[in-house]
Amino acid sequence: xxxxxxxxxxxxxAGFIGINLTLKLLKLGHEVTIIDNFITxxxxxxxxxxxxxxxxxxxxxxxKKLPTELRKMKFNQIYHLACPxxxxxxxxxxxxxxxxSSLGTLNILELAKKNKAKVLFTSSSEVYGDPKEFPQDxxxxxxxxxxxxxxxxxxxxxxAESMIAMYVKKxxxxxxxxxxxxxxxxYMSLGDYRVxxxxxxxxxxxxxxxxxxxxxQKRTFCYxxxxxxxxxxxxxxxxxxxxxxxxxxEEITIExxxxxxxxxxKSKSMIKYLKPLSHDPWRRLPNLNKVTNLxxxxxxxxxxxxxxxRAYLGHE
Ligand SMILES: NC(=O)c1ccc[n+]([C@@H]2O[C@H](COP(=O)([O-])OP(=O)(O)OC[C@H]3O[C@@H](n4cnc5c(N)ncnc54)[C@H](O)[C@@H]3O)[C@@H](O)[C@H]2O)c1
Numbered sequence: 001x002x003x004x005x006x007x008x009x010x011x012x013x014a015g016f017i018g019i020n021l022t023l024k025l026l027k028l029g030h031e032v033t034i035i036d037n038f039i040t041x042x043x044x045x046x047x048x049x050x051x052x053x054x055x056x057x058x059x060x061x062x063x064k065k066l067p068t069e070l071r072k073m074k075f076n077q078i079y080h081l082a083c084p085x086x087x088x089x090x091x092x093x094x095x096x097x098x099x100x101s102s103l104g105t106l107n108i109l110e111l112a113k114k115n116k117a118k119v120l121f122t123s124s125s126e127v128y129g130d131p132k133e134f135p136q137d138x139x140x141x142x143x144x145x146x147x148x149x150x151x152x153x154x155x156x157x158x159x160a161e162s163m164i165a166m167y168v169k170k171x172x173x174x175x176x177x178x179x180x181x182x183x184x185x186x187y188m189s190l191g192d193y194r195v196x197x198x199x200x201x202x203x204x205x206x207x208x209x210x211x212x213x214x215x216x217q218k219r220t221f222c223y224x225x226x227x228x229x230x231x232x233x234x235x236x237x238x239x240x241x242x243x244x245x246x247x248x249x250e251e252i253t254i255e256x257x258x259x260x261x262x263x264x265x266k267s268k269s270m271i272k273y274l275k276p277l278s279h280d281p282w283r284r285l286p287n288l289n290k291v292t293n294l295x296x297x298x299x300x301x302x303x304x305x306x307x308x309x310r311a312y313l314g315h316e
Pocket of ligand 1: 100
């Protein structure tokens with residue numbers, strides 16, 4: 001994909017998807033500013049950018065007044081990724097999730113409006129809650145408990161989507177919303193208990209792979225390079241004001257995923273079943289017709305992606 005040079009802001013750019021996105025944008029020759037407060041990332045993660053040119057980091061909370069240096073800068077595009085993530089953070093970072101998605105999104109939309117910049121917001125499959133419809137297409141309104149344990153994340157994302165839709169209609173913003181489904185790959189954080197890095201580490205360490213529930217719950221997994229290509233494509237070719245599901249539609253049970261990871265790592269680990277997580281959705285499955293119509297597709301199979309992630313972890 002050839003694009004003209006652009007000045008791009010990536011909020012949450014020091015996180016898992018943010019680093020992968022920034023690496024891609026720099027490779028394409030753009031200038032990238034990252035804003036991040038490291039609430040769910042580690043400073044060490046950005047070491048991979050140290051020897052690269054044309055990027056800078058601003059350490060700040062987007063939910064507070066934005067730093068003057070940022071407000072003075074000009075941007076053509078904003079990828080708005082910042083949000084505390086991770087199941088273990090649902091209670092300790094509940095307030096930060098709600099404030100980042102609400103006040104933080106408002107601050108970023110104001111910046112975009114001033115700059116006449118295009119915005120892409122990374123929402124989540126979590127806006128569908130515990131879905132009753134399969135597959136979920138973008139018109140499905142979801143099944144969310146607005147005061148449930150996952151609500152700070154889910155309702156935060158739903159509020160942010162609503163605010164973007166309003167800015168598109170009221171202020172003519174060129175905004176797009178992407179509902180990301182489970183994604184994995186290099187630069188994931190271990191602290192957030194996501195299943196792929198957790199299983200990989202447990203398998204490499206020869207520890208039991210821990211499954212919450214009976215392991216029959218189904219998930220889909222998209223390798224981060226495919227996802228980043230989708231974000232770029234939607235920013236470039238997606239329709240203003242539209243929502244796009246993005247991820248994989250190839251389902252696998254958590255138990256099968258555990259066995260695949262044991263195979264790939266040649267581990268002798270066993271599987272250990274723990275009590276189910278509260279409000280853990282039984283199944284999630286995106287309808288990907290809208291993004292496929294933009295000519296997006298996944299290139300990396302689950303097995304290949306797991307091998308690439310394992311190789312990355314081996315170098316850490
Ligand atoms: N990885 C997935 O599978 C997945 C699935 C659905 C949605 N998403 C969404 O994609 C985005 C990126 O996710 P990720 O997996 O890279 O998570 P991540 O936690 O690794 O990255 C999020 C980044 O945002 C930063 N951040 C949080 N609150 C902030 C604030 N107030 N000010 C500045 N920075 C802040 C964090 O420090 C972190 O670096 C998030 O919005 C997430 O909700 C990810």
